[in-house]
Each structure stands twice: as C-alpha cells, then as structure tokens.
Amino acid sequence: MKIDALGDSALIINLADEISDSSGLLARVLSAAATIEGAKLPGVVDVTSSYESVAVFFDLPQVEPDIEDKIHVLIASAGVRVSGKKRRVQIPVCYDEEFALDLDRVANHTSLAPDAIVALHSSAEYTVACIGFMPGFPFLAGLPQPLHVPRLESPRTKVLAGSVAIANAQAGVYPLESPGGWNVLGRTPLQLFRVNESPPTLLRPGDCVQFRRITRAQFDVFEQ
Amino acid sequence: MTVSIISAGFQTTVQDCGRIGLRKFGVTPGGALDPISLRLANLLVGNLECTAGLECVSGRLRLRFHDERILAWSGGEFEVRVGDNLVPILHCARVSTDIEILPQRGGRAWLAISGGINVPKILGSRATDLRAHFGGLEGRALRDGDELPLGAESELCARVRDEIPDHVSDWSAPRFVGRGKPLRIIRGKNWDDNIGAKLLAQKFRVAMNSDRMGLRLEGEEIASANRRELVSEAVTPGTIQLPPSGAPVVLLQGCQTIGGYPKIAHVITVDLGYAAQLQPLDEVRFELIELEEAHQLLRKREREIALFRAGLEARFG
Numbered sequence: 163m164k165i166d167a168l169g170d171s172a173l174i175i176n177l178a179d180e181i182s183d184s185s186g187l188l189a190r191v192l193s194a195a196a197t198i199e200g201a202k203l204p205g206v207v208d209v210t211s212s213y214e215s216v217a218v219f220f221d222l223p224q225v226e227p228d229i230e231d232k233i234h235v236l237i238a239s240a241g242v243r244v245s246g247k248k249r250r251v252q253i254p255v256c257y258d259e260e261f262a263l264d265l266d267r268v269a270n271h272t273s274l275a276p277d278a279i280v281a282l283h284s285s286a287e288y289t290v291a292c293i294g295f296m297p298g299f300p301f302l303a304g305l306p307q308p309l310h311v312p313r314l315e316s317p318r319t320k321v322l323a324g325s326v327a328i329a330n331a332q333a334g335v336y337p338l339e340s341p342g343g344w345n346v347l348g349r350t351p352l353q354l355f356r357v358n359e360s361p362p363t364l365l366r367p368g369d370c371v372q373f374r375r376i377t378r379a380q381f382d383v384f385e386q
Numbered sequence: 387m388t389v390s391i392i393s394a395g396f397q398t399t400v401q402d403c404g405r406i407g408l409r410k411f412g413v414t415p416g417g418a419l420d421p422i423s424l425r426l427a428n429l430l431v432g433n434l435e436c437t438a439g440l441e442c443v444s445g446r447l448r449l450r451f452h453d454e455r456i457l458a459w460s461g462g463e464f465e466v467r468v469g470d471n472l473v474p475i476l477h478c479a480r481v482s483t484d485i486e487i488l489p490q491r492g493g494r495a496w497l498a499i500s501g502g503i504n505v506p507k508i509l510g511s512r513a514t515d516l517r518a519h520f521g522g523l524e525g526r527a528l529r530d531g532d533e534l535p536l537g538a539e540s541e542l543c544a545r546v547r548d549e550i551p552d553h554v555s556d557w558s559a560p561r562f563v564g565r566g567k568p569l570r571i572i573r574g575k576n577w578d579d580n581i582g583a584k585l586l587a588q589k590f591r592v593a594m595n596s597d598r599m600g601l602r603l604e605g606e607e608i609a610s611a612n613r614r615e616l617v618s619e620a621v622t623p624g625t626i627q628l629p630p631s632g633a634p635v636v637l638l639q640g641c642q643t644i645g646g647y648p649k650i651a652h653v654i655t656v657d658l659g660y661a662a663q664l665q666p667l668d669e670v671r672f673e674l675i676e677l678e679e680a681h682q683l684l685r686k687r688e689r690e691i692a693l694f695r696a697g698l699e700a701r702f703g
Contacts, residue, residue: 166575169624169652170680174575176619195410210409210620212644217620219409222655222681223688293412294618294644297518301618338518355412357508357520363411 163237165230171222173230175237178214184303187214188291190242192368197240203232211367212292212301249369253335253350255284255326256381261349264314268328268345271311280375282306283347288333288371298337298355298363302371305333317343324349326373337363348373351384387453389499391532392484395445399514400503400522400534401496403436408509409620409643416521417513418496419598419639419662422691423460426559427498429695430458430478432543432702437502438512440528442495447487454482455536456500456547460559462493462663468553476559480550493663500547504537516598517640545702557701559694562659562687568673569636569653569661572680574626576616576648584608585626585634585651585672593633594666598640600627601664607632610648621645624653624661636661654680656687 168174177194181187195211198218205224210217218233226232257265257280265276272279288302295301305328313329318341321327325336327344336342337354350373354364365371376384391398401424404417418424418441425435440447442464458478459466466473467486473479487495505512505523514522523532549555573582590603610628621627625637627647636653637645638661653661654675664670 167572167652167677168575168620168649169622170572170654170677170684172620172622174620178617208407208409208415210643212619213617215619217409217622219622222684292618292644293410295412295642297412297414297515299412340517355518361411362408362413362509367410 163234165234168217172217172219173233174215174217175233176215177237184213185289186242188289188303188368191216193243194237194240196243197236198233201232201236203229205229210292210294212294213303249366251365251369251371252374253326253352253371254376254380254384255348255350255373256376256378257284257348258378260378261325262347264327264345265347267314268309268311268347272308274308279309279347282309283328283333284373284375286372290365290367290369290371292367293363293365296336296338296340298365300334300354300365300371302333303331305331311345313343314345317341321346322349324351326350349381351381387501387536388533389455389503389536390450390452391448391528391530391534392450393446393448394528394530394532395442395447395487396527397443398445398447398528399441399516400438400505400528401441401513402438402511404513404639405509405511412643413509413518414515414639414641414643415623416515416640417511419494420461420496420659421639422562422659422687424496424498425691426476426694427458427460427496428502429698430476430546430555430559431456431498431500432540432546433498433500433502435695437498437537438505439496439498439503442487442489442497444489444492448484449487450484451481454480454547455539456543456550457481457485457497458559459487459495459497460561461495462489463491464489464495466497471553473554474558476561477557478546478550478555479553480547493665499536500543501537501539504535515640542702549702560690562656562690567660568671569657570675570680570683571626571651571653571672572675572677574649574651576628577650581608581610581628581650582674586674589669589671590634592664592666592668592670596664596666598638600638600641601636601661601670603634603636603670605633608634616646616648618644618646621649622652624655624658625649626651626653638662654683656680656683
C-alpha cells in the first residue's frame with residue numbers, strides 16, 4: 163500500500179503492490195473504497211476508485227490529524243470482500259456502418275475482417291474498472307488482445323452519445339456527446355447517465371458487461 | 387420572482403459550490419471556479435455560503451430586477467453599476483431595476499443575489515456543468531432574453547438590507563485574491579527534480595484553448611523521462627498534468643474525475659481562486675512550497691472566512 167497526497171485536500175492510495183492479477187486487484191480496490199466510504203471518517207467528502215487506487219477527498223479543517231493512519235488501518239483490514247453475485251448488464255449495440263465510424267481503421271490495424279471484429283467485441287466479457295472521464299463513462303477491462311488498437315491520432319471534436327468505442331486495452335461507451343479519441347465501433351440506444359435517477363449511472367465499478375449485437379430496426383425500437 | 391437577462395455576456399453561468407461526493411459516477415464537483423469568492427459574496431447578501439449565483443467571464447452583462455434585492459460580487463477586475471452608482475468589490479448594494487457588469491482587466495467574477503438563483507437542483511446542486519450539459523439553466527450558458535427564477539430571501543437578508551445606507555454598504559468582506567503572484571504548488575506523485583526545475587524556472591503563457599476544465603500552458607517544453615500514459619486514476623482541481631506534448635495543464639474546478647497523464651504537481655487550494663482569474667495570453671509562474679504549509683494556509687483561510695461570518699452574524703443575526 164502506497165499513500166500519496168493528491169493536492170492538499172485528498173490522498174490517493176495505490177494497492178498495485180499487493181496483488182498482481184488485475185481482476186483480483188480491482189476486487190481489492192473496490193473493497194478498500196467501500197470500507198473507507200462506510201467508515202464515514204470526519205471531514206471525508208468523497209471516495210472514488212480506479213484500476214489500482216482509491217482516492218479520498220476531504221474538507222481539511224474538519225479532518226482529524228491522524229486521518230492517514232486511520233485510512234491505512236481501514237484498508238489493511240478491508241481484505242478482498244467477496245461480494246455475492248456480480249451484477250451482469252447487457253448492452254445492445256448496433257454495429258451498422260452508419261455508427262461504426264472507425265471499423266475500417268480497426269480492420270486496417272488488426273488485419274481482421276469487420277465481421278470478425280464485431281464478433282470478438284460482442285463475445286467478450288468485460289468488467290467495469292471505474293466510471294470517469296465524463297459522467298457515466300465506463301472504463302471496461304477485458305477487451306480481447308487482437309482488438310488492442312491505439313487512439314485516433316487526432317481526437318474527434320464530437321462523438322455522439324451512445325457511441326461504443328475501444329482504445330488500447332480498454333473498451334468504453336460515451337454516455338454523452340463529447341470530444342473523444344477512441345475508435346468508435348457502434349452505438350447503443352441505452353442511456354448510461356441519467357441525471358434524475360439514483361444512482362445516476364447504468365453501470366457501477368465491478369459490474370460484468372457484455373455487448374449484444376442488434377439490428378438498425380431494433381435500435382430504433384429501443385430508442386423509442 | 388425572476389431576474390431578466392437583458393444582455394448575457396459571454397459564458398455567463400449559474401454556479402454554486404458544486405456537486406460533492408459524486409466522483410464515483412464520473413460527475414465532476416464543478417461549481418464556481420473560485421468557490422471562496424462566491425461564498426464571501428453570498429455571506430455579504432445574507433445568503434447561505436453555497437447559494438447559487440452567477441459566474442461572469444467576459445462581455446457586458448445586463449440584468450433587470452423586478453423586486454428589490456441585495457447584490458454583492460467578488461473575483462477579478464470588473465465594474466458593477468447600479469444606475470449611476472458603482473458597487474465596489476466585496477461590498478453589497480440594493481438594486482430594484484437594472485445592473486451592469488463590465489469586465490475591466492477582467493478574469494472572472496461571481497455575483498451573489500439575496501435569495502439566490504432558484505433553478506432546479508440536479509444531483510444535489512444548481513451548478514451548470516457545461517461539458518455534460520446539465521444543471522443551471524438547461525445545462526448551458528445564459529443567453530439574452532433568459533429569465534432566471536430567484537429564491538425567497540432569508541430574514542438575515544432583510545436585516546442586511548435595512549442597514550445599507552444609500553444603496554451601497556459601508557462594510558465589506560476581506561479580499562484574498564491578488565494578481566501577478568506566482569501560483570504556489572506542492573509536489574505531485576510523478577514529480578522529479580528535472581521536471582520541477584523546468585516548471586519553476588520559467589514563465590508560462592496561458593493558451594487560448596483554456597477553459598473551465600483547465601489552463602493549458604505554453605512555454606519551453608518539459609521533457610519527461612516517462613512519456614507513456616500511466617494507469618488512469620483520480621485527478622482533482624489544482625492537479626498539474628504533463629501530457630506527452632510537454633506542455634503542462636492546470637486542472638480547474640470543471641475538470642474530469644480521472645486522468646492518465648503524469649501528475650507532476652498541484653496548485654494549492656487557496657491559490658485556485660487566482661488560477662481562476664488567469665486568461666489566455668496571461669503569464670504565470672509557479673513557486674514550490676511544502677504540503678504542511680499548504681495545509682496551514684488552507685486552515686488559516688477557512689478561519690478567516692469563519693471569522694468574517696461570525697462578525698456578520700454578530701452584527702445582523
């Protein structure tokens with residue numbers, strides 16, 4: 163466990179030295195984050211996690227001087243909580259040409275036929291490592307090795323909401339329209355971020371995700 | 387009651403102290419780029435500190451009131467006019483018709499109105515998230531002709547109003563932000579002495595494509611031994627990232643929740659208000675301090691605000 167300051171009002175705790183396999187590490191990170199959040203330490207206002215670290219944000223004047231020691235003890239004792247059942251979420255994706263803006267680019271990089279790319283992308287099982295970059299954006303681990311393709315040389319100024327994309331070892335879905343540099347393979351009609359719901363995101367860290375191919379007609383039905 | 391936006395200026399938004407505790411959903415805290423300025427302006431008019439007000443950037447902003455309200459503002463160098471009267475920074479004034487807010491040297495200013503701006507709360511806050519298009523008024527910057535709903539005034543607002551002689555108060559709040567000083571930083575986890583030397587030795591220029599997410603800096607490129615992207619993890623307002631281009635980016639309140647670039651340093655919280663004043667083509671330098679000193683400065687700043695609040699409560703409470 164390595165604890166660093168993240169500015170003057172947060173700490174970031176890296177757990178990569180504890181576990182080498184990535185899914186075990188993610189389980190450990192999520193367990194540590196849940197433990198810190200549950201402890202409701204005075205002055206702690208936010209807790210978030212990513213692949214191998216937990217970040218704890220605080221309101222400095224409210225914090226007790228031994229907060230770093232307390233966090234150390236809490237995380238050390240958190241272990242890896244084996245949560246009963248993983249949530250499984252299916253995400254329907256239309257891979258039609260109209261939506262698959264970078265299918266040709268990925269085909270060029272991988273020497274795979276477009277159908278083979280879609281088959282690989284929609285047959286893999288992914289785990290949500292974290293939500294970030296923008297509200298509701300899932301960073302998905304588990305992209306098959308042959309599909310590891312670098313980001314676009316220059317990012318698009320506008321990627322539409324629902325775009326399903328890959329970059330290097332990661333897969334993701336753009337919940338909102340935004341600039342972006344990932345390779346877009348298709349689009350989902352699902353809304354991944356809904357401001358009026360609680361929680362506001364469709365996915366949570368640790369969820370198991372699969373993409374399911376749908377036709378353009380099914381996409382239109384979903385959207386309604 | 388509403389306030390009418392006769393002339394909306396450029397990138398004027400509704401902001402409060404932002405959304406706290408939602409980073410795990412990818413939701414940035416956002417809110418006023420200088421929360422302390424907004425908090426002081428709110429205290430002056432008798433509001434709760436984090437009541438929603440307006441963040442003004444540039445262009446001429448003209449508002450029309452339809453009932454009597456109290457106003458206060460803070461931030462950069464602006465001229466705020468109520469009729470023929472100027473409202474000095476961090477004072478409060480009564481207004482029942484039009485006000486005008488004109489950038490002088492500019493930067494950003496925060497305007498508090500007694501009763502606050504009463505747009506719906508989304509995810510616990512009224513702040514506008516321009517990047518994700520929600521909060522504030524329809525998730526966007528204000529336009530000419532908009533009407534903003536105003537909240538009901540507290541009893542404290544009424545007592546403050548009764549004490550204001552001739553439109554403008556003869557009391558004021560402490561002013562913390564000053565131009566031209568270096569931004570104080572502490573080391574980030576990817577700091578090394580070579581990077582540090584380059585960061586501290588030069589004056590950077592603020593690039594044109596800077597926004598509420600971050601200040602992009604131009605200067606002599608900072609070579610980094612480690613150019614690969616790191617595993618993405620949390621970033622926070624103040625974080626100075628070093629992308630492969632070698633041009634550092636200072637993240638501001640509207641920044642994303644996680645990032646993959648090396649975190650070479652962090653602007654300390656008490657200097658984020660000054661960072662929020664920097665405009666494209668402005669020059670900026672950095673000064674290194676220790677984490678312990680950053681903590682002392684932040685505690686001192688919060689004590690000063692608490693003292694001011696206690697003073698107001700003693701006078702009007």
